[in-house]
Amino acid sequence: MVGNGIRSAFTVTGDAPAAKTDDQDLQAAVAGYSRWVNSQGDAFLTRTTEFVELVKAGKVEEAKALYPVARSYWERIEPVAESFGDLDPKIDGREDVVEEGMAFTGYHRLEKDLWVDGLQKDTSAIADQLLADVTELVTKAKSVELNPLQLANGSKALLDEIATGKITGEEERYSHTDLWDFEANFEGSKQAIAELRPYLTKKDAALVGRIDATGKALGDLLETYRQGDGFVLYTDLTEDDVKKLTQALDAFSENVAQVAGVVAKA
Numbered sequence: 186m187v188g189n190g191i192r193s194a195f196t197v198t199g200d201a202p203a204a205k206t207d208d209q210d211l212q213a214a215v216a217g218y219s220r221w222v223n224s225q226g227d228a229f230l231t232r233t234t235e236f237v238e239l240v241k242a243g244k245v246e247e248a249k250a251l252y253p254v255a256r257s258y259w260e261r262i263e264p265v266a267e268s269f270g271d272l273d274p275k276i277d278g279r280e281d282v283v284e285e286g287m288a289f290t291g292y293h294r295l296e297k298d299l300w301v302d303g304l305q306k307d308t309s310a311i312a313d314q315l316l317a318d319v320t321e322l323v324t325k326a327k328s329v330e331l332n333p334l335q336l337a338n339g340s341k342a343l344l345d346e347i348a349t350g351k352i353t354g355e356e357e358r359y360s361h362t363d364l365w366d367f368e369a370n371f372e373g374s375k376q377a378i379a380e381l382r383p384y385l386t387k388k389d390a391a392l393v394g395r396i397d398a399t400g401k402a403l404g405d406l407l408e409t410y411r412q413g414d415g416f417v418l419y420t421d422l423t424e425d426d427v428k429k430l431t432q433a434l435d436a437f438s439e440n441v442a443q444v445a446g447v448v449a450k451a
């Protein structure tokens with residue numbers, strides 16, 4: 186999401202082993218997951234439109250409240266969204282993109298304005314660009330044809346996102362709303378597994394059992410950090426909190442990592 190390797194997480198047009206499948210459970214999984222991606226995309230566009238209007242109207246507090254909510258729709262479907270070249274860094278890149286020769290735009294630039302710098306002369310233009318980019322992204326996301334292996338890999342990629350960007354407090358460095366993203370990535374990961382469940386249960390019921398157990402442990406732990414409509418800020422977490430979350434995430438991720446191997450056998 187900061188540029189390096191952003192195009193490799195979720196290859197949409199590749200000819201992966203399980204690209205085409207005759208298995209009805211896998212076909213149903215792809216259809217179900219695609220419908221879900223579409224619904225998240227629609228909500229992402231709606232919420233981004235509202236967010237952009239608030240920013241442009243100078244309603245800073247309301248924009249700050251909507252920020253982590255609007256982003257959650259993106260974070261749930263991030264592996265799909267990442268496959269569209271520069272749209273990902275334009276929408277979700279951090280300030281680090283400047284070092285790669287790109288302009289710092291999108292959600293995180295607005296995050297910085299809202300939380301740190303105050304609204305700037307070009308804030309409205311950045312907001313307009315964000316809406317244009319999100320509109321394009323959602324349109325493209327709807328035309329993507331997914332395969333079962335991408336569901337499996339995407340599910341794991343979302344957990345890797347948590348491990349590299351959220352558990353570190355790196356992604357939401359100005360707003361510190363990383364746990365909102367954490368939950369959204371986790372939900373996206375679980376959604377892909379839920380769609381694959383009938384197939385996985387037939388092929389490896391023990392793995393499903395381990396995924397359920399470790400997923401519940403992670404979910405229960407995350408719940409303890411809930412506050413109001415959202416979560417405590419990343420800056421409120423102690424070192425011990427981060428360690429516990431990391432361990433629970435790793436346990437879940439280890440099991441989800443095995444899903445691709447089971448799907449590839451189809």
Ligand SMILES: [Cu+2]
Pocket residue numbers: 186260263277356
């Ligand atoms: Cu992100």
